[in-house]
Amino acid sequence: MNVDTLIVGAGFSGAVIARLLAENTKQKIMVIDSRDHIGGNCYDYVNQYGIRISKYGAHLFHTTRQDVWNFISAFGSWEPWEHKVLAKIYPRDGSDDFAYAPVPICIQTIQKLYDSSVQNEEDMRRWLAEETRSIKFQTPYKNSMESAVARFGHRIYNDFFHSYTLKQWEKSPEELDASVLERIPLRYNKDDRYFTDPIQMLPSCGYTGVFKDLLNHPQIEVRLNTDYFQERHCFNGVNFTVFTGPIDGYFASRGLDRLEYRSLRFEEDTFEMGDKDTVMQPASVVNEPSMRVPYTRTVEFKQFLNQRSTHTTLVREYSASNGDPYYPVPNERNTKLYATYQQLAERETEAERRTVLFLGRLANYKYLNMDQAIGNALDHWQKWTKDDMIKTHVVN
Ligand code: FAD
Ligand code: NA
Known part of the structure; x- marks a missing residue:
């Protein structure tokens, strides 16, 4: 050849x-x-309703590396796009009265779910100090439950991280290395963007x-x-x-053992909306940290770059131990x-x-x-x- x-x-x-x-x-x-x-x-591909779908899950480009951007921006065409994610949080009393709150955790998350008087960085630090005051885990933390509770307190841990981790890894945070949840961002300001990189684009x-x-x-x-x-x-x-x-x-x-991966399974549903600009979710990506549903997030692809279609396609993601190697x-x-x-x-x-x-x-x-x-x-x-x-x- x-x-x-x-x-x-x-x-x-x-x-x-x-x-x-x-x-x-x-x-x-x-x-x-x-x-x-x-x-x-x-x-990605455009489906029969004119909506661009990423076959293997939503992909948002973000970088701090100017050389990477200089190289890749010469191919295709790109538009600025700042990604935002909301989490669907159910109340602890078992009722259906859920709320949408921004992730990563920032001032608006606290305002929405726990304390509307938190307004600035000083309030945020005071609120978190109060929330974690009685927590006495010793460093180095033994597992991801300890490292997350020590930073966020029990309420945020239970609402956002405990069940989500179970769904994502089929393991409870107590069974995972402290480092896994240690890297979760926490913002003391009102920046509710998912990424903070200076370059954020979609093709x-x-x-x-x-x-x-x-x-x-x-x-x-x-x-x-x-x-x-x-x-x-x-x-x-x-x-x-x-x-x-x-x-x-x-x-x-x-004849060596195989490496272990987590995979994803996708379930797609399309709805007729009539109006070309109408969408179903309050954000393109809604995280589902609760055990009330088995999937981890729902993506509404129409929202990326504000696509127009008489329909909308929602894709739910389920974590899976078998399938294409992802994580x-x-x-x-x-x-x-x-x-x-x-x-x-x-x-x-x-x-x-x-x-x-x-x-x-x-x-x-x-x-x-x-x-x-x-x-x-x-x-x-x-x-x-x-x-x-x-x-x-x-x-x-
Ligand atoms: P791949 O894209 O996996 O390419 C490898 C290719 O090799 C595949 O096409 C495969 O079919 C082929 N191949 C494998 N074996 C063979 C073989 N034997 N013969 C022939 N071909 C073979 N990154 C971001 O920056 N932002 C995001 O929002 C983001 N979201 C993601 C969401 C999910 C669910 C996942 C899993 C990843 C996400 N990523 C994201 C990461 C992104 O997908 C990777 O950075 C990117 O795919 C890496 O490219 P790659 O070429 O290394 O691997
Ligand atoms: Na992917």
Whole structure:
């Protein structure tokens, strides 16, 4: 096959590397993906009601990295969009009188649910101090229940985090490392945006539009419905491979245990609204921390970039232990196991006597936001250029 570089996976990790190789070398690049579409987990499409849906869950682009934005903004077209999320909170007395409150927890959350007199940072600090006054857990906290209760108090913990964590991880916070809930943001101000990064954007023609542009280059060929492990023999002569799929899948024949992932199941419902601007929810994303419903959030895609349609499509997300690999499960077993896979990966180039590199969220067993996946690919490219890796290992 007349290909210099094979890239396995048409998500951001694979597509960005393909583009950089195409623009900076004379190589012929083939990008393959086992799915029937480009874009990896960021893939989106317009449904029969004219609403753009993200097949694998809502994706909001946000970054602090100007170099990432400079690179990616050249592909597709982008519009500023600041994401906001509301949580649906049911009262503790068992009645149905729920309220919507902003997440992350900020001044408006407290005002809405607990104390309308909290107005500024000083009030907020005083209110939280009062709320956590009787809590006597010792640092370092033993688990995520302790680390969350110590910061937020019992009421916020029970309303927002306890059941939500159970639904998300099928484990109670008492069973999770303190670090899992330690990272949850807490704001002492009135910033009720979901992200605070200076750059927050959505692509006007979808992420799929961005990927079409990224891969649209005369030196890049894309083959869909092509699984690397089934078609491997076709690529024997290729001396540079970038693999962005699951690392434990790549080394499956070695008989090691598999890495653990959380997955998601999506349930979709469309409603006729009549008026093109009418929506069903008070926010594009409504989190469901309560045990009264089994799903973790409901996304109303029509609200992103204020799309117009006589209908609206709601997608409910259920956490699942089986399915496509989405979220790595951070525990000791998986960390150790990944280290073993990583050693195999480091030796693979020598073992195969051709360059094989592992890149991206699945190959590195690490949750990466889109900007981190793009940034990671840009950083690798710079390192390869500096080390003359491309010249040494790859026909120019
Ligand atoms: P992927 O997109 O997973 O691409 C890997 C590709 O490799 C896949 O298309 C797969 O089919 C292919 N592949 C695997 N094995 C093989 C094989 N054997 N042969 C051929 N092809 C193969 N990030 C944000 O910044 N903002 C968000 O709001 C956000 N929301 C998210 C919501 C969810 C539910 C999830 C799971 C992730 C979210 N992310 C978000 C993260 C984002 O999805 C990732 O950053 C991005 O997908 C990483 O790209 P990647 O190329 O590394 O992996
Ligand atoms: Na996704």
